[in-house]
Amino acid sequence: MADLFRSDQESIKSLMDQIHQGKLQLPDFQRDWVWPVDNIIRLIASISKGFPIGSIMTMVTGGEVKFAERPIEGAPASGARAQSLILDGQQRLTSLYQSLCLGRPVQAQDHKKKRRDGWLYIDMRKALTPEFPREDAIRFIGADRKVRDFRGETIEDYSTPEAEYEAFLFPLNQVFDSDAWEDGFRDYYEDRADRKVFTDRLKDFRNKVLAVIRGYQVPLIELKQEAEREAVCQVFENVNTGAVPLNVFELLTATYAAASFDLRSHWSACRRELSDPLVHRLLTDVSSTDFIQAVTLLSTMERNAEALRGGIDAANAPRVGCRRIDMLDLGMDDYQRFAPRVVEGLKTAARFLFSQKLFEAKYLPYGSQLIPLAAIFAQLGEDAESSQAQAKISQWYWCGVFGELYGGSTETRFAADLPEVVAWVRGGSKRPRTVDESQFASSRLSTLRTRNSAAYKGLYAQLLAAGATDWRTGKAVDVDTYFGESLDIHHIFPKRWCEERGIDPKVYNGISNKTPLSSRTNRKVGGNAPSKYLPTLGPESVVDEALRSSLVDPVLLRADDFERFMSVRKEALLRIIEQGTGKPCYRDEVGAVDDVDDAMDDTDDE
Numbered sequence: 001m002a003d004l005f006r007s008d009q010e011s012i013k014s015l016m017d018q019i020h021q022g023k024l025q026l027p028d029f030q031r032d033w034v035w036p037v038d039n040i041i042r043l044i045a046s047i048s049k050g051f052p053i054g055s056i057m058t059m060v061t062g063g064e065v066k067f068a069e070r071p072i073e074g075a076p077a078s079g080a081r082a083q084s085l086i087l088d089g090q091q092r093l094t095s096l097y098q099s100l101c102l103g104r105p106v107q108a109q110d111h112k113k114k115r116r117d118g119w120l121y122i123d124m125r126k127a128l129t130p131e132f133p134r135e136d137a138i139r140f141i142g143a144d145r146k147v148r149d150f151r152g153e154t155i156e157d158y159s160t161p162e163a164e165y166e167a168f169l170f171p172l173n174q175v176f177d178s179d180a181w182e183d184g185f186r187d188y189y190e191d192r193a194d195r196k197v198f199t200d201r202l203k204d205f206r207n208k209v210l211a212v213i214r215g216y217q218v219p220l221i222e223l224k225q226e227a228e229r230e231a232v233c234q235v236f237e238n239v240n241t242g243a244v245p246l247n248v249f250e251l252l253t254a255t256y257a258a259a260s261f262d263l264r265s266h267w268s269a270c271r272r273e274l275s276d277p278l279v280h281r282l283l284t285d286v287s288s289t290d291f292i293q294a295v296t297l298l299s300t301m302e303r304n305a306e307a308l309r310g311g312i313d314a315a316n317a318p319r320v321g322c323r324r325i326d327m328l329d330l331g332m333d334d335y336q337r338f339a340p341r342v343v344e345g346l347k348t349a350a351r352f353l354f355s356q357k358l359f360e361a362k363y364l365p366y367g368s369q370l371i372p373l374a375a376i377f378a379q380l381g382e383d384a385e386s387s388q389a390q391a392k393i394s395q396w397y398w399c400g401v402f403g404e405l406y407g408g409s410t411e412t413r414f415a416a417d418l419p420e421v422v423a424w425v426r427g428g429s430k431r432p433r434t435v436d437e438s439q440f441a442s443s444r445l446s447t448l449r450t451r452n453s454a455a456y457k458g459l460y461a462q463l464l465a466a467g468a469t470d471w472r473t474g475k476a477v478d479v480d481t482y483f484g485e486s487l488d489i490h491h492i493f494p495k496r497w498c499e500e501r502g503i504d505p506k507v508y509n510g511i512s513n514k515t516p517l518s519s520r521t522n523r524k525v526g527g528n529a530p531s532k533y534l535p536t537l538g539p540e541s542v543v544d545e546a547l548r549s550s551l552v553d554p555v556l557l558r559a560d561d562f563e564r565f566m567s568v569r570k571e572a573l574l575r576i577i578e579q580g581t582g583k584p585c586y587r588d589e590v591g592a593v594d595d596v597d598d599a600m601d602d603t604d605d606e
Contacts, residue, residue: 004227007055009217012047013176015056015093016101019072022080024058026090028068028254036109037116037140040095044120044172045134047096047216048127048209055219056089063225068257073107074098084222100175100213105143117143121158121169124205139169162188170205175213182206248327249288256332263335267291270343279350281360285367286346292330293322293411294342297375297418299334300326304419321415322371338378345378346370352377356394357464357477365454365461366406372417373397379422389425396421396432398580401458403438440577441586445570448511459511460489462576468550472521472537486519490603492552493562496527503562512570514603515550530557551576 018024046053059065061082069082072094086093098106105117118140126137141147145163147156158164161181164171165188174181182202189198253263267288274283300320307317349370358364376393377384384393396417400406405413413434420432440455448456464477470487477487491498491508492515498508507513517525525533534557537543544554551572556565574585 003224005221005223008220008222010056010220011214012096012100012216012218013214015218016097016176018084019075019093019097020101022071022075022078023083024093025069025071025075025082025085027059027085027087028070028257035091035095036111036113037118038111039091040099040106040108040120041135041138041140043092043095044099044122044213045138048122048138048213049134050212050216053092053218054089055221056093057087057221057223058084058089059087059223059227060084060225063227065227065255066258067251067254072097074102074104087223099172102173106140108140116140119143119145120172121164122172122209124168124170124201124209127209128201128204138172165189168201170210175210178206178210247289248324249292251328252292252330252335256335259332261332261336266339270339273343274346276347279347279354282350282353282358282364283346283361283370285361285364286370289327290368290371291339291342292327292335293371293414294345294375294378295335295338296322296327296330297372297414298338298341298378299330300415301375301379301418319415320419321411323411341378342374345374345376348377348384349373352390352393355390356397357461363451363457363460365401365457368410369397369400369406371410372414372421375414375418376421376425379418380425383426392425393421394580395582396424396435398458398462398577399435399438399583401454402440402577402581403434404454405434405437407454435581435583438581438583439586440574440581440583441588442570442574443588445512445573446507446510449506449509456511458580459573459577460516462580463516463550465580466549466551466576468516469546470516470518470521471534471543471546471550472524473518474538474542474546477516487516488519488522488603489514490517490522490525492557493530493560493565494525494527494533497529498562501562507566508562510566512566512573515552529560531560534558 015024043053061069061084067085069085071077072086072090074094074097095106099120105119108116108118110116119142121139121141123137123139126132127134141156141158145157145159146154149155156167158167158169161184164181165185170178171181185202186195186199189195192198249263249267256263270291274280274286297320300318300322303318304320308314352373353364361367364370373393380389383389416433420430420434424430424432444455447453448459451457467476469476492513493503493508495508498505498513521537524536534540534543547554547557551569553565553568556568574587578585
């Protein structure tokens, strides 16, 4: 990067002039100016004392990286093209521009984040008193230049220059052109016998405070035109560690805006299409960056396929990917081409997940797995509709869940999933690596206690898919009963019953002692022994059939035989995992791993 930037110094006056003339602007991905009053006061206090305020980072325009531009808040919209864009320092430069250069109130926030408009003054007497904190010498006074008490009555009024002169309050927006204000100050005290005291104080203030501000030099780092988009993004995030992280979507928004395409509005339209009542509960957490990742997967896969068809060997063909650098390289034409397909892919993915008894986003084992799933459906189109295709996609999906393969960095896996699953569904003999790498050990069941685990959520869905019905009503689970009956996962042997018998929470809070039940059925269960609550649920034969649908042995449950029940049910759960993944579970003898999930659980039970 050494040859991509230069470092120098720039005076505040020069920076303010560039902002006013439109030569220095913001890229459109920058957030709005939101600094509170106290921050502005501290900034100006530091400058007036000659203290460092950190460096400013800009980027020279005219290179390969093109962004839409906008002036700093308060600067005139001259229509001029920027010569440089601010990457780091927006808050500081905007605060300074509004405080020092505008003839109207500064827009700021108070400590409660409510908007406050006002004027910044510096108390000349306090500023010239060395032992007085400089921050306390700077005042923020409301837009009408009046100070009021708690009853709203005016107790100080600086709405005229004469009032400012009398109070020795220098308006900071006069810093760079104070001649008229200083002349007025001298005229105001002209007839005083001790006028020299006042004019000397003004001179002292000009030399010791105003001169420091006017001559203040800001360290400047300037990215040259040669800087690539990835470098701009990375640099921005490196220097804005305390700010809201910049994401790829915002950079692409600014890039596409330079070609008159409003990406943000287009994403909003896509978001509305994804709010269809049949699918929106599963897609509520899909972010703009998730969407861009899926689009990038399709775009890079097509580029890869074209290269292979053109005779380029696989080792040298453009790779399929959705890392940051891949997304930043996503051209506007490719976005417009593949975005509609991703919208349809997401809707198809949601319908597929419904068929797998996953009905809302909070129960998705991995929200991130939606990205390759949507891309797979978008790429396959009608080829995904056959029962054989659905079975393969289902196997891949559950191998990812029970192999717990999407918990870390996922971009590499996404890039492999898309071409491998598509080729497999279309008749290829090679299984996707996600299927090959998936493995579930029987000991893992003992550590699944909360929804923090993807496998826990996966087992919940698998129980529903296996036909689990409510023990009291016998109703099978569909969308209506899932939401209408307030279905959730609950203990089979209640917590209170287990606690009274000294059973370890690490054991009774495990997934093997839980099943989907309606809230009303769970209230019937209460904290009683199974032998007590089961007769209250209905006729024995009907209830037993419902128990078996949840992979519960009625005989062991009615006998309150906790230990044997847990052993039998663990094996039953392992079998439905095997059915979902199409792979045998590994039966190990290792006990519960206590540091995977703690002994707590998140069921709403007695």
